[in-house]
Amino acid sequence: MALLEVKDLRTSFKTEDGIVKAVDGVSFTVEKGQTLGIVGESGSGKSVTCLTIMGLNAKRTTMSSGEALWKGKDLLRAKSSELRKIRGDEMSMIFQDPMTSLNPVHTIGKQLVEAVQLHRDVTVRVAKARALELLKAVGIPKAEGRIDDYPHQFSGGMRQRVMIAMALINDPDLLIADEPTTALDVTTQAQILNLMKRLQEDFGSAIIMITHDLGVVAETADDVVVMYAAKVVEHAKVHDLFNRPQHPYTWGLMGSLPRLETDTERLVQIPGQPPSLLRPPSGCRFHPRCPYVMGVCRTTEPKLLATERDPSHLQACHLDQETKDREANKLIESTMAEVG
Amino acid sequence: MATEQGSNGQMELHGDELLVVDGVKKYFPITRGIIFQKAIAQVQAVDGVSFSINPGETLGIVGESGCGKSTLARCIVRLLDTTAGRIMFEGRDITNVSRVAMRPIRREMTMIFQDPYASLNPRKRVGFIIGEPLEVHKLGTPAEVKRRVQELLEVVGLNPEHYNRFPHEFSGGQRQRIGVARALAVNPKLIVCDEPVSALDVSVQAQILNLLKDLQDDFGLTYIFIAHDLNVVRHISDRVMVMYLGQVSEVADRDTLYREPKHPYTGALLSAVPIPNPERGRAREAIVLEGDVPSPVNPPSGCRFHPRCPRFVEGHCDVEEPELFPFGNGHVAKCFYPLERWPMTAEEMRRRGTARAQEEPVQA
Amino acid sequence: MFRYLIRRILWAIFLFLVITFVTFVIFFMAPNNPARAMCGGDQAGPVCLKTATEKLGLDKPLPVQYGLFLKRLVWEHSLGTSYATSQSINETIKQAAPVTASLVFGGAVCWMIIGLSVGIFSALRPRSLIDRAAMVFVLIGVSAHPVWIGLIFSYVFGVRLHITPIANYANFFGAPPDSGLPGGPVQWAYHMILPWMTFAILFAALYVRMIRANVMETLNEDYVRTARAKGAPEQRILFSHVLRNALLPVVTMLGMDIGVALGGAIFTEYVYQLPGLGRTSVIAIQAEDLATLEGVVVFATIAILFFNLIVDLLYAWIDPRIRLS
Ligand SMILES: Nc1ncnc2c1ncn2[C@@H]1O[C@H](COP(=O)(O)OP(=O)(O)OP(=O)(O)O)[C@@H](O)[C@H]1O
Ligand SMILES: Nc1ncnc2c1ncn2[C@@H]1O[C@H](COP(=O)(O)OP(=O)(O)OP(=O)(O)O)[C@@H](O)[C@H]1O
Ligand SMILES: [Mg+2]
Ligand SMILES: [Mg+2]
DSSP states (O other): OOSEEEEEEEEEEEETTEEEEEEEEEEEEEOTTOEEEEEEOTTSSHHHHHHHHHTOSOTTTEEEEEEEEETTEEGGGSOHHHHHHHBTTTEEEEOSOTTTSSOTTSOHHHHHHHHHHTTSOOOHHHHHHHHHHHHHHTTOTTHHHHTTSOGGGSOHHHHHHHHHHHHHTTOOSEEEEESTTTTSOHHHHHHHHHHHHHHHHHHOOEEEEEOSOHHHHHHHOSEEEEEETTEEEEEEEHHHHHHSOOSHHHHHHHHTOOOTTOOOSSOOOOOSOOOOSSSOOSSSTTGGGOTTOOHHHHHSOOOOEEOSSOTTOEEOOOSOHHHHHHHHHHHHHHHHHHHO | OOOOBOTTSOBOOOSOOSEEEEEEEEEEEEEEOSSSOEEEEEEEEEEEEEEEEOTTOEEEEEEOTTSSHHHHHHHHTTSSOOSEEEEEETTEEOSSOOHHHHHHHHHHEEEEOSOTTTTSOTTSOHHHHHHHHHHHTTOSOHHHHHHHHHHHHHHTTOOGGGGGOOGGGSOHHHHHHHHHHHHHTTOOSEEEEESSSTTSOHHHHHHHHHHHHHHHHHHOOEEEEEOSOHHHHHHHOSEEEEEETTEEEEEEEHHHHHHSOOSHHHHHHHHTOOOSSHHHHHHOOOOOOOSOOOOSSSOOSSSTTGGGOTTOOTTTTTTSOOOOEEOSTTOEEOOSSOOSSSSOOHHHHHHOOTTHHHHSOOOO | OHHHHHHHHHHHHHHHHHHHHHHHHHHHHSSOOHHHHHTTGGGOOHHHHHHHHHHHTTTSOHHHHHHHHHHHHHHHOOOOBOTTTOOBHHHHHHHHHHHHHHHHHHHHHHHHHHHHHHHHHHHHSTTSHHHHHHHHHHHHHHHOOHHHHHHHHIIIIIIISOSSOSSOOOBTTOOOTTTOOOBSHHHHHHHHHHHHHHHHHHHHHHHHHHHHHHHHHHHTSHHHHHHHHTTOOHHHIIIIIIHHHHHHHHHHHHHHHHHHHHHHHHHHHHHHTOOSHHHHHHHHHHTTOHHHHHHHHHHHHHHHHHHHHHHHHHHHHHOHHHHTO
């Protein structure tokens, strides 16, 4: 049994302007000890997918359907008391906005201790020792002296590390990390990624890593899901994705990276604007921005299907296999050429 | 183009810099006690930073998180008062000008904030947030402001239909674009960008970076660009400044810095950049920095990097503080034992090449 | 924090000077001669007038008079004597202040209890029946005048239902033995119920609205989501994470409103015939007893400044961002 199995997940929000379908039929599984990377445009529904799994969307304005099976139990239909037991203990999340995710009126220490005591029957002293241990592990200098500080006394990156410490404090089975290292410098990022890798080795934890840093995905993920406009457009093993990308949007992502090795005046950018989720484009949602658009793309929505070569490589695009291979090769060659 | 920095750390200025930062320090007191508080220590967030920027130039700033980049940025736009040092904007000393005298200058110098959400008022609609600076400085009728705001929304890749939404209805990346739009609204001369694209996905990031470059070409804008992504910094900057623990550790023009870094910390940074290719990325060996991140409350003696430096020399680096040694063409690095070449593995860095003997500075 | 404290205190002192000065000037310029009042009004003889003028220092220039007034106030803690009744104003206030204090503070407690419970509840269940009912209550509370509410209340509860007294005050510490008046804590509370409710309704309405808005906004904050993600139960989230943040602005408001409330007390005291500061000043106005009126105003000012100072300190204590900057 998979640790987490998400099936046809849909989430929409009621807003003043109408209904925003932020997640529209997303499916994937996460196995024990595995890292799933989720990449995609900002606003494509990556965070909302994970918030829905954790049951953290505002109930009043949100409608969700589908299934999220956690060790066989559907989280979308679980009682809130059951959810509470799972959250923060078996499954924890690092949020995207470290600056606002910590309570400004409580000390860092108090917030960490709370996380421990909610799930473990231990004294404050034990919990605090654990908190200190984690703060050191995420690289807060002089943690003893800073544990009683308030969040506003920390820099952005330090708050992010506190959030990471809080998520790891109960050794979760699944860690959902929503852009965990965006606010960090590369050396600290390397440290944190190592820490997460260690957690994975020691406890067999699984990780869902949301990021738009393709470098981080390439180095940490086993499987990668690419999202565009609330839908999955490609899902593959990390090697396949980077060596044989099959979707024009993925090509666009890889092409628009600034790379250390190259020297371009302008970055390649995907033309056009991100689509509105209030009125998503007909057919393939990427078609208004796709350089390879065909007639069928405007009318028919492509299904997420396995490629002929590889049943584990899913993609949703109408282009024929030959064109895809040709374009993918061109892209890979151009990026490889830069290295030489 | 770059300002030469003499070996004594003094800057030689030529007079038409847009911004000169001279020996700026910012200390935050740490206090204990509820009513009678006494300062028990100080966070030396920024400790003697000097640099200058020419009009139309982009200065990238990189460095560990917590090394004082945001604090420096806030000091420059006068959101924080400096503890010591001088800040000159267009030849005017603005270190201590009053709030009122600062107002016209705020039009010339705007900031994009690191935390997009905290800097957006949750009760105001997006249209209002972006239009506010225009209204504050009385630039246009309400109709003009609205048109300009919608134009800006489009420029930063949002839909004009977002005009009436509230910030919490946006994803992280979308919030950041609102911040960019707000900074652009008044057509400033200098934009201090504190991690403007960190929260953006690569395609929007490419849009924003291209946009910033286009605006620079069209209007001669000047940027201070703080970021963690070294690829991005390299792409956008003319010159790059590396900070460590409140101080400048290396400054060079972009190509030099990435091709021949001199400071071991710069080397460690460059080696840790993730590579978007699974095979090469996992094969790459990052230079791992050992030891705890030092605290800016009581920074290490001598060279601040010495407790974590692979080429630390006992009795020298921990005793004497290095100056910013010049390497020609505006390239300076604060190290007694600069790197001889690049790239290097961790092992090579530790061994310290033979080239050191010649480059070792004359002892005072 | 220490600097914050010093700043607040200096500010309070400054305000004190400004307000007493303005009060003093207004009363100084009033077309009413205290010396004449002292000598028995219209039939005052010139000799009496002259000695009285000298005795009161009325012949000295304005700044000197203000100085004397301040000196008397600060060093002798004396507000002077009434020219009309020759009674010490301190004594008058000492009798009236506890009445007003019971009214204002008891009322504040009532309005906070109502404001908090209804406000929080409607924030947690927006658009529920209770929420809608609360909004109607807010509407009535905000638009009604205390005199009107007071009259309705005393008619319904006192005259028709006989559950409460219609008017009058009962001393908390027991009435003077030979007066035959009701006294003691129970009687005190019993007599105060209606005034409290009248008084509270006005402010409770405002507070329900404000607390509801603040709590709803705070519930949307990212750190509340963090607390949920930790697995914290809703109750704990409410008390430990939401309320403290949501009530920060309420505390500030409370400090300001206590001042406003003192003003509102005049009407309530009038309707229920409570011998408090409000009624004292109404009587003083009718008797053209400016000295007493001035005393009441100065006393109220000091009280308001004092409470604001306390609220500022309380605020700093709750919000670490202020405490530490
Ligand atoms: N509470 C909400 N009310 C209305 N719309 C929302 C709400 N939360 C998110 N959305 C919308 O849902 C879409 C998906 O948002 P989400 O936060 O999942 O994006 P994301 O993929 O995580 O992007 P980013 O990379 O920028 O974080 C966005 O278009 C956003 O505007
Ligand atoms: N108001 C404050 N009071 C006390 N210390 C502060 C305050 N603001 C910042 N600091 C400290 O100053 C140092 C520098 O913080 P700053 O926010 O400038 O770092 P940064 O380089 O921007 O980091 P990041 O990349 O994580 O954003 C940190 O050690 C931080 O804890
Ligand atoms: Mg997100
Ligand atoms: Mg910062």
